[in-house]
Amino acid sequence: MTAGHPPSPWQDQVYELLKAGGITQFAYVPDAGHKRLIERAIADNEVHAVSLTTEEEGVGLLAGADLGGRRGVLLIQSSGVGNCANLLSLIALGRFPFLALVSMRGDFGEGNPWQYPAGRAVEPVLQAMGVDTVRVDRAEDVAGVVAAAITQAFQGNRPTAVLLTQRLLGAKAF
Amino acid sequence: MDTGYLLDRRTAVPQIVGDHRDFLFVTGLGGTSRDISHLTGDGASLYALGGAMGAALSVGLGLALARPDRRVMVVTGDGELLMGVGTLATIAVMDPPNLSVLCVDNGHYLETGGQLTHTARGTDLEAMARGAGFKATATVDGEAQIDHGRAVLREPAHCSFVLLRVAPTEPPAFRRDMDAAATRLRMKASLA
Numbered sequence: 162m163t164a165g166h167p168p169s170p171w172q173d174q175v176y177e178l179l180k181a182g183g184i185t186q187f188a189y190v191p192d193a194g195h196k197r198l199i200e201r202a203i204a205d206n207e208v209h210a211v212s213l214t215t216e217e218e219g220v221g222l223l224a225g226a227d228l229g230g231r232r233g234v235l236l237i238q239s240s241g242v243g244n245c246a247n248l249l250s251l252i253a254l255g256r257f258p259f260l261a262l263v264s265m266r267g268d269f270g271e272g273n274p275w276q277y278p279a280g281r282a283v284e285p286v287l288q289a290m291g292v293d294t295v296r297v298d299r300a301e302d303v304a305g306v307v308a309a310a311i312t313q314a315f316q317g318n319r320p321t322a323v324l325l326t327q328r329l330l331g332a333k334a335f
Numbered sequence: 336m337d338t339g340y341l342l343d344r345r346t347a348v349p350q351i352v353g354d355h356r357d358f359l360f361v362t363g364l365g366g367t368s369r370d371i372s373h374l375t376g377d378g379a380s381l382y383a384l385g386g387a388m389g390a391a392l393s394v395g396l397g398l399a400l401a402r403p404d405r406r407v408m409v410v411t412g413d414g415e416l417l418m419g420v421g422t423l424a425t426i427a428v429m430d431p432p433n434l435s436v437l438c439v440d441n442g443h444y445l446e447t448g449g450q451l452t453h454t455a456r457g458t459d460l461e462a463m464a465r466g467a468g469f470k471a472t473a474t475v476d477g478e479a480q481i482d483h484g485r486a487v488l489r490e491p492a493h494c495s496f497v498l499l500r501v502a503p504t505e506p507p508a509f510r511r512d513m514d515a516a517a518t519r520l521r522m523k524a525s526l527a
Contacts, residue, residue, distance in 0.1 A: 185401075186397060186400060186401070209400045209429070211396070211400070211425065211429060212425065212428070213425055214421030214422065214424055214425055215421055217389065217390070217393075217419070218392075218393040218419065218421070218422050218425055219393070220390070220393070221387070221390035221391075221392070221393025221394040221396075221397065221419075221422075222393045222394070222396055222397035222400075223397060224390075224394050224397060225361065225393065225394040225395060225396060225397020225398035225399070225400075225401065226397040226398070226400065226401045227397075227401075227519070227523070228361075228382055228394070228397070228398045228401070228519060228522050228523060228526075229397070229398045229399075229400075229401025229402040229526060230401060230402075230523065230526055230527065231397075231400070231401035233397065247386075247387065247388070248387050248389070248390050250386055250387050251384070251386070251387040251390060251394075251515065254386075254515040254516065255515035255516050255518075255519045256515075256516040256519065257519065
């Protein structure tokens with residue numbers, strides 16, 4: 162366990178919700194905000210934990226999973242959302258299900274100026290490419306929002322990204 | 336520029352694939368989607384990208400992980416593959432034994448006016464696949480190697496990569512279904 166990022170109860174709740182939602186492919190770019198989810202997926206023989214070299218790979222991976230009748234989730238940081246923009250064409254045109262959990266940088270309390278441009282572009286980029294966004298600021302709201310997002314993505318046919326904000330995660334200390 | 340490669344994709348791609356019914360296909364935008372839609376009669380075994388350049392490998396990986404009971408072949412061009420070349424590493428470390436990659440390398444961006452790709456200027460995609468961690472790879476640039484390439488694409492123990500070097504000539508003329516949602520449902524229904 163890394164100092165400063167202890168696993169929180171809501172992170173285990175989210176993992177259980179994703180598993181209960183039938184998700185078997187966890188595509189991720191390593192990120193402190195998703196540390197617990199990534200560890201759970203790697204340790205779970207019932208799912209594939211796929212480490213990506215860049216976020217857009219995860220968009221293709223989730224589409225491929227759907228072609229084969231499986232469900233996936235994309236775990237990324239806000240700086241990677243822009244990398245996904247063109248490949249979200251595939252989600253929109255193919256009407257593929259899409260669920261992403263985005264850990265935010267470049268918002269509340271951010272001290273690293275390099276995080277702001279992409280952080281502020283997260284919602285406009287996702288919305289422009291047809292992905293609904295919902296922000297979560299409080300630990301007690303996470304499970305409910307993720308459950309709703311699973312329903313939207315896989316039953317409602319609404320591509321959905323849950324933004325885990327720095328109010329929730331805490332601004333990263335350097 | 337003359338790359339010196341003589342194989343005609345219209346004959347070499349069907350020869351190296353062999354019986355297409357052995358595979359589910361994901362193809363990259365451009366020529367390879369025409370190659371394989373022609374070969375399969377634009378069948379339910381094919382998901383052909385018409386955009387989303389760079390996504391063929393990752394879509395193929397997701398499908399291969401989802402369906403370990405079926406062989407999946409990604410057929411894509413050198414330009415399309417280069418746009419998502421890091422995915423070679425992602426595939427190699429997962430090493431799904433039911434996933435094969437056939438890169439039809441003509442050294443050119445044919446659809447945009449015939450500009451050279453990096454592979455016509457020294458980049459070796461088989462070496463990159465091997466460096467990414469693929470254990471089963473081959474380069475095929477003549478008739479004599481096609482049988483070997485076809486065998487590598489059926490490697491049972493590891494994911495595999497075959498670089499098929501062809502002349503920069505046109506793929507088969509074929510008008511495939513460009514509706515990404517209809518072709519998605521077509522494949523899903525065939526696998527249900």
